[in-house]
Amino acid sequence: MAPSSNKASGLADRVRGIEPSGIRRIFELMATMQDPINLSIGQPHYDPPELLVEAACRAIRAGKNRYTVTQGLPEFNQRVLDEIAARHGARPQSCLLTAGVSGALVLSFLCLLDPGDEILLPDPGFVMYRHLATLCGATVRYYDVYPRSPRGRFGVDLAEVEALCSPRTKIVFVNSPSNPTGGVLTRAEIQGLCRIAERCGAYLVSDEIYDLFCYVDDYSSPVTYYDRTLLLGGFSKTYGIPGWRMGYAAGPAAVLDAMKTLQQFSFVCAPAPFQYALLEAMPAIDLAPYREQYRHKRDMIVRELHPAYELSPPEGAFYAFPRVPAGFDGEAFLQAALEQKLLVVPGKSFSTRDTHFRLSYAADDAVLQQGLAVLNGLASRAG
Ligand code: PMP
Numbered sequence: 001m002a003p004s005s006n007k008a009s010g011l012a013d014r015v016r017g018i019e020p021s022g023i024r025r026i027f028e029l030m031a032t033m034q035d036p037i038n039l040s041i042g043q044p045h046y047d048p049p050e051l052l053v054e055a056a057c058r059a060i061r062a063g064k065n066r067y068t069v070t071q072g073l074p075e076f077n078q079r080v081l082d083e084i085a086a087r088h089g090a091r092p093q094s095c096l097l098t099a100g101v102s103g104a105l106v107l108s109f110l111c112l113l114d115p116g117d118e119i120l121l122p123d124p125g126f127v128m129y130r131h132l133a134t135l136c137g138a139t140v141r142y143y144d145v146y147p148r149s150p151r152g153r154f155g156v157d158l159a160e161v162e163a164l165c166s167p168r169t170k171i172v173f174v175n176s177p178s179n180p181t182g183g184v185l186t187r188a189e190i191q192g193l194c195r196i197a198e199r200c201g202a203y204l205v206s207d208e209i210y211d212l213f214c215y216v217d218d219y220s221s222p223v224t225y226y227d228r229t230l231l232l233g234g235f236s237k238t239y240g241i242p243g244w245r246m247g248y249a250a251g252p253a254a255v256l257d258a259m260k261t262l263q264q265f266s267f268v269c270a271p272a273p274f275q276y277a278l279l280e281a282m283p284a285i286d287l288a289p290y291r292e293q294y295r296h297k298r299d300m301i302v303r304e305l306h307p308a309y310e311l312s313p314p315e316g317a318f319y320a321f322p323r324v325p326a327g328f329d330g331e332a333f334l335q336a337a338l339e340q341k342l343l344v345v346p347g348k349s350f351s352t353r354d355t356h357f358r359l360s361y362a363a364d365d366a367v368l369q370q371g372l373a374v375l376n377g378l379a380s381r382a383g
Pocket of ligand 1 (some may be wrong): 102
């Protein structure tokens with residue numbers, strides 16, 4: 001969008017360069033198709049646990065429909081902090097319930113980034129980060145997380161991250177488990193990133209929305225190692241409630257206080273009845289079976305796409321990020337898949353490169369099998 005067209009439309013300059021997400025375009029396409037094989041979805045394929053649904057209905061009927069205090073129910077805040085302390089051995093100073101992790105991202109970026117500040121983001125990475133940074137007038141520097149060898153891990157080259165740091169670096173951003181790669185950072189990588197953030201005086205913002213869906217044993221959070229960590233977490237993916245808009249931020253009191261003030265003047269509070277419902281039902285819900293279901297689907301994807309696709313086995317979340325097979329470019333591959341009713345998301349939606357595609361395995365096994373058959377057919381055509 002050129003500045004002059006902003007003038008004609010009356011739109012603010014800050015929305016320059018903000019384009020509709022590539023994922024939205026896929027949703028629109030899907031609406032025009034009959035019986036698509038949809039492996040493009042970034043949300044769990046299951047309904048929320050019945051206990052949680054019942055608790056939400058009860059909360060609404062009991063009149064829990066008014067605003068809560070800005071930071072969310074105090075007992076809920078304490079629960080979040082207790083759980084972080086129990087899991088990671090460090091208790092952040094403060095917590096704020098937000099309108100999903102999206103709400104926490106908006107508030108944290110607005111509170112930490114001045115025009116001209118720099119933020120280090122993973123490439124590939126979730127679409128929202130770069131646009132929010134741009135909205136704040138910050139400069140984005142990407143650190144590469146692509147595997148260094150075929151089928152190697154999606155990981156971090158600490159020397160590269162260090163070289164990208166400057167006195168203007170305000171945020172070192174981490175997303176593990178990752179959307180779109182399914183990669184999980186090792187403890188050593190997390191510790192290294194904390195050291196780098198500390199050396200350059202930056203905050204470490206850690207999006208841990210997929211923390212439950214981790215298939216490696218040693219999941220670690222920067223909150224253990226660095227007190228200027230802002231941990232963003234959520235309930236959308238784990239509890240099957242992306243439409244409820246429930247998330248949180250936890251970290252240093254000074255940042256959380258600023259985010260709370262901004263929430264007062266924007267989102268006001270996280271949705272009240274869903275705060276009550278989660279607070280009541282969470283202790284009685286075991287999420288392990290959901291994780292095991294996705295671990296099983298992950299195994300199936302890895303098994304069935306081998307050896308036709310160059311795929312690093314996902315270690316977390318519910319995404320795989322294979323390389324587009326030889327003989328196709330990103331767009332041609334997407335089109336060939338679409339012709340067979342298969343929807344996946346092009347890698348360029350998440351990256352400066354257009355070499356991979358994202359496949360979500362948050363789908364029924366029967367749909368996954370159909371998708372895998374199409375993918376294997378496309379690869380054999382290419383080979
Ligand atoms: N972070 C990541 C990595 C995500 O994949 C998503 C959802 N696709 C979000 C944040 C936003 O989640 P929500 O706002 O529903 O909590």
